[in-house]
Amino acid sequence: MFAFLRGRFLEVSPTKLIVEVGGVGYEVSISLHTYSEIHGKTEGLVYTHLVIREDAHLLYGFSEVVEKEMFINLISVSGIGAATARMMLSFMPPNELARCIVQGDVRSLERVKGVGKKTAERLVLELRDKLGKGASESNISPLIHNTLHQDALEALTALGIPRSTASQAIEKVRQAEPDISVEVLIKKALRGV
DSSP states (O other), X not given: OOOEEEEEEXXXXXXXXXXXXXXXXXXXXXXXXXXXXXXXXXEEEEEEEEEEOSSXXXXXXXXXXXXXXXXXXXXXXXXXXXXXXXXXXXXXXXXXXXXXHHTTOHHHHHTSTTOOHHHHHHHHHHHHHHHHHGXXXXXXXXXXXXXXXXXXXXXXXXXXXXXXXXXXXXXXXXXXXXXXXXXXXXXXXXXXX
């Protein structure tokens, strides 16, 4: 119904944004990823998706089309509601989430609050092909294979470290130091393995 909203950001919090468009204030639920992208801005554009429930009409907002597409993919999976999808996008950026799904990294998906082993496995089962097939046409998939995480993961597995162990070590380093070069990331992840 609403593709996007462009206007003044009247209130910005880690979970909610109020956008004034033509004198009307729209309350939009956002992820931490979107919050970090729009924090400090007084106006702009957010892509939106309307979720209609029996008791409410909820508007979700995203700073990028890629995040909106991932949200729509996530809520298409049985057992994943809008709140869980937003939690997942708050836990990791859309490209990292897509990478975990395509590579079948159930353990990383389980770390998200509200996502158990069965739900993580269902996500991989239902979305792996969908996200993997769109490699040439989707905004999400071309970036899956070019991420800092992926480069470091390939290097560590080439050194004989199990993929899941390497992935966890990389995530731990990246959470502590988000802006890090691949070389330093590999060295620090090796120390943590």
